[in-house]
Each structure stands twice: as structure tokens, then as C-alpha cells.
Amino acid sequence: YLPGYFNRALVNNYLHRPMASLADFDKVIAIDSTNSLGYFNRAIVRSQIGDYNRALEDYNHVARYSPNNVLVYYNRAGLYSQTGEVEKAIADYTHAIKLYPDFAYSYYNRANLHAISGQLPEAYDDYTRAIELNPSFGEEYFKRGLVQIYMKDTRKGYLDLSKAGELGIMSAYEALKNYTE
Numbered sequence: 001y002l003p004g005y006f007n008r009a010l011v012n013n014y015l016h017r018p019m020a021s022l023a024d025f026d027k028v029i030a031i032d033s034t035n036s037l038g039y040f041n042r043a044i045v046r047s048q049i050g051d052y053n054r055a056l057e058d059y060n061h062v063a064r065y066s067p068n069n070v071l072v073y074y075n076r077a078g079l080y081s082q083t084g085e086v087e088k089a090i091a092d093y094t095h096a097i098k099l100y101p102d103f104a105y106s107y108y109n110r111a112n113l114h115a116i117s118g119q120l121p122e123a124y125d126d127y128t129r130a131i132e133l134n135p136s137f138g139e140e141y142f143k144r145g146l147v148q149i150y151m152k153d154t155r156k157g158y159l160d161l162s163k164a165g166e167l168g169i170m171s172a173y174e175a176l177k178n179y180t181e
Contacts, residue, residue, distance in 0.1 A: 002031050009041065018049050036066040043075065052079050070099040074106060086113050104133035108140055115147055123147050138167030145172070149179055 009024030025042035028035055043058035059076040062069060077092035093110035096103070111126030127144035134140065145160030158180070164172035 002028060002035075005031070006038065006041075009045075013041070013045055013048075018045050021045050034065050036062045036069065036072075039065070040069070040072060047075070047079055052083050055079055056083075068099060070096050070103070073099065074103075074109075077106075077109065081109070081113055086117055089113055090117075102133060104130045104137065104140075107133065108137070111140075111143065115143065120147050120151050124151065136167060138164045138169040138172070141167065142169045142172050142175070146175065154179070 005024045005027040009021045009028065012018075012021035012024060022042060022045055025038050025045065028038035029042065032038070039058040039061040043055040043062065046052075046055035046058060056076060056079055059072050059079070062072040063076070066072065073092040073096040077089040077096065080086070080089035080092060090110055090113050093106050093113070096106045097110070100106070107126045107130040111123045111130060114120070114123035114126060124144060124147050127140050127147065130137070130140045131144065141160045142164035145157045145164060148154070148157035148160060158176060161172045161176045161179075165176070
């Protein structure tokens, strides 16, 4: 029964029938309460429908049963950041980075949280690492440029904003204009 419920849950989610998908994932978990994939996928469906607290509960189960699953920490961090639990989100991104240190988006997302928390040197370091791993992502340059300007290193900030513009971030040119006046 387990593979049937699991597969049907995936299909229901694909067909944008979240309640049917949730019901099937509930059955998967009822049959095997240690099935981390059931919890993981149910968390995804719950987060899609805005049930963040219950999605977080599911991710906590996955972390318990599959502690080396980098996606659980990455996804849970995203939910924590949406619910305003910035420190928990930073901790989960840090754990995800330990498990998979070459994933630029973990650094980028953690940098965003550092920046909004006023931890500008930490944000700068994470944006820099994200750029090293993914040098064609203009948002990284844009946000690192802003951080540098806020840290009073305007020359480097302008260079990063310019690079962001070259990479297609048109708002970087507007920011350059605003900060150079």
C-alpha cells in the first residue's frame, strides 16, 4: 500500500490537488511513521498551501529520521525566515552549508538574513562566497554592493552594482544613480 499512496500523493500534488495529496501523505506516514520522504513531501505541500507551522513540524521529523538531508535544512530555513524566526533560519542555512558547502543559494539566503539582521560583515562574506560559487547571478552582486555601501566601502559597492547591472539587474543602475548623487 505504501508505494501506491506515496505515488498517488505525488501525482495529486502535481495536479494541484493539495488536500488529496495531504490525505495520501497522511496514510503513508500512518503506515510508516519513520518515512522521512513522506514527511518531507507533506511539508512541501503544507508550505505550498501556507500551513507553515505544520510544515515545520514535518521538517523536524525529517531532520530526526534523515539528519544528513540537506534539503530539509534548506527548506526549513526558508519557512523559518518567512515566519520571522531569523536566528533559526540562519542556523538551518549554516547546517545546510556544512552538509553541502558548494550550494550558492544557501550562502545567498543566509546573507540576506544577515543583512536584514544588521550583520553586514557576515552578509558580505556570504554574498562573496555565493559569488565565488555562482558568478553569473546578478542579485548576489547587487546585494553585496548595497552591503558595501552601507559599510562605507562605496567604491567596491559601486563596482558590484555595476556588475549586477551588466548581469541584467536593471535596478542596480537606479541604485547607482541614487547612491552617487
